[in-house]
Amino acid sequence: MKEGPDIAQIGALIGDPARANMLTALMGGKALTATELAAAGGITVQTASTHLAKLEAGNLLAQRKQGRHRYFTLADDSVGKFLESIMGFAAGRGHLRHKPGPKEPALRKARICYDHLAGDYGVRMLDSLIARGAIDSIGDGLALTESGETALKDIGIDVHALKSSRRPLCRSCLDWSERRAHLAGSLGKALLSNFLEKGWARRAAESRSVVFSPEGERQFLALFPATK
Amino acid sequence: MKEGPDIAQIGALIGDPARANMLTALMGGKALTATELAAAGGITVQTASTHLAKLEAGNLLAQRKQGRHRYFTLADDSVGKFLESIMGFAAGRGHLRHKPGPKEPALRKARICYDHLAGDYGVRMLDSLIARGAIDSIGDGLALTESGETALKDIGIDVHALKSSRRPLCRSCLDWSERRAHLAGSLGKALLSNFLEKGWARRAAESRSVVFSPEGERQFLALFPATK
DNA sequence: AGGATGCTTCGGTTAGGATCGAAGTATGAA
DNA sequence: TTCATACTTCGATCCTAACCGAAGCATCCT
Incomplete structure (x- = not known):
């Protein structure tokens, strides 16, 4: 054909x-x-x-x-997004590895998806941002609201600088472990960088998983409360 | 790893x-x-x-x-959507076939993407629906508006029946030839079926391309005017 | 029943490519 | 210069899996 x-x-x-x-x-x-x-x-x-x-x-x-x-x-980041979408598809079709391995739980909790936060914590963050009205969503589409912009400024993120970049501010990325969307785009990247700079979390040595410190975890969970 | x-x-x-x-x-x-x-x-x-x-x-x-x-x-349709996204990715990375083949232009104009309309005409349709306010969009996300629901009823689509289905009404699907979104989901499917039933278009025998009749094309273009 | 059609299973062949040892190139250090 | 490190290229091996012919089921038709 x-x-x-x-x-x-x-x-x-x-x-x-x-x-x-x-x-x-x-x-x-x-x-x-x-x-x-x-x-x-x-x-x-x-x-x-x-x-x-x-x-x-x-x-x-x-x-x-x-x-x-x-x-x-x-x-570029579109390759990362593409690979994550394949993982989501593979997981949904039952194409898992034979033995999940010891690192699997940590990965599911919080991991890096090319340059932003994914896993349970990544999904929770996006849900929380939507619930408080910082981000509007229709289907897969995401957009930062006025109030969201000021909220992020309080966290310490210069949204204005991000906007000048060619890269889209908010992108949804399908999370393979949660099978829900998490936040990608330049904003997703900025948020992760922010957490790492603050020392709330660090990247594991040989893995994609992200490890939160006890204090960082407390702060993160308080900043992004569970929805419902 | x-x-x-x-x-x-x-x-x-x-x-x-x-x-x-x-x-x-x-x-x-x-x-x-x-x-x-x-x-x-x-x-x-x-x-x-x-x-x-x-x-x-x-x-x-x-x-x-x-x-x-x-x-x-x-x-299921998620496989179709996944394959189309791979095509988009492949086309974007330059993974084209050696010889485009004679059917290529027809494919780019209008083709079937599993169960809905894709190609130039598919993208045009979605753009037009958004421009007239029938569909709201944020990024990739799509949602049918109140006015859109009545507009579609006029075309002859029973939106209420579609809503009762488990499948999402509006989904965006990345078009590999246009590199823009077109309309998938149960509404996308219903629209294509509607055109085929009306005799505006028919499916080519051995290909995914959709062939419009002269009259059908006229009607389609009038119904979904170009959005500048 | 007998024959035709659509598809699967079996067996053996073949080709592509993944693999690594060994040799070759580039960069940096002593 | 000499040696060490990082990586690539070459050559040869080996293995998987794609492939088809032939045979075996299953279903339909007459």
Whole structure:
């Protein structure tokens, strides 16, 4: 039939376990070297190198040379969003891993989705923002309200600066673990950065999970109360 | 790393060209037999049979036995939406087919996206509905307004009946050719059915493209004027 | 019953690509 | 310069899975 774009190509790119693991590792938002990605994929550096070349040729990855290191990141945030949506789809279809692993609960609670907060806490934050009228929503669509803008200023986020960026302020991103939307876009990124700067939370070393400090958790939960 | 759902599995399912072509064929919304899908994939029935078994095991397809035929469809509309989003992503990353083929322009103009209208005409319709205030939108989110409900009643669509269904009324679906949103959901489906019933358009035989009659095209363009 | 059609299962072949060892290139350090 | 580190390229191996011919079921028609 050969109609439309070639979905088999990207399917094949994502379809290899080693490549999928490397992409998942890059969802953490950090730039990683080829050696680190090889470890993430469970393969040697040689093999990783060919995989990375293919992913780059497919425009899924971007590369930045720095000295003798070569740092890889997802090509842009749309790739991250796309990967998260695949995860949501996969989880919904029962394509889970054989053994959930010990880190799974932490991931479900709070994790990084490329550059913003996801998991239970990410969903809770968005729900709470909507409930208090800081964000309007229709279906999947999100928009910051006037009152929301001032509320965020109190938290310490310069909404005005974010608005000047080309990137959309609010985007919804489907959370694979909660199967609900969480907040992406430049605002989602700014909020996560804010929490990390304040020391409320930190990124786990070798994982995408986000670990809250006891005090940070208290503050976060107070700032974003449960809805209903 | 082994974090989260197994995206490699669905990637691999979609990553085979024969399977991708069969899935694309099913985006036409019609239930197809194994023999028809074999032709769509460019393979023999034996091979197609094993592919179809895999796709079904992966919960991407549903199967309905009818006499000695076996009709396959996409498991549900979320699969269709997912495939269209992959097409959009693929097109955005430059993953196009080598030769666009003669049917390409017709596809870009108007085609079926599982059960609703997509392509230039699909995008035009949604834009027009938003412009006249029949549908509210925030970002990707869509909602039918009061005035929109009466307007659709005039066209001949029983919105009340649609509302009772479990399926969402309005959904936005990213159009791969236009790279903009078009209208999905039960309302999108109802509108397309309405056009087909009225004889404004018909489905092409072996393709996903939708062919408008001269009169139907006139009516459609008048009903959904361009929004500058 | 007998024959035709639609599809699946089995068996064997083949090709693509994932893999790694070894060698080659680039950058930095001593 | 010499050595070490980070990465890529080359070459060869090996394995999976896509593929089809042939045979086996199931259903329908006459």
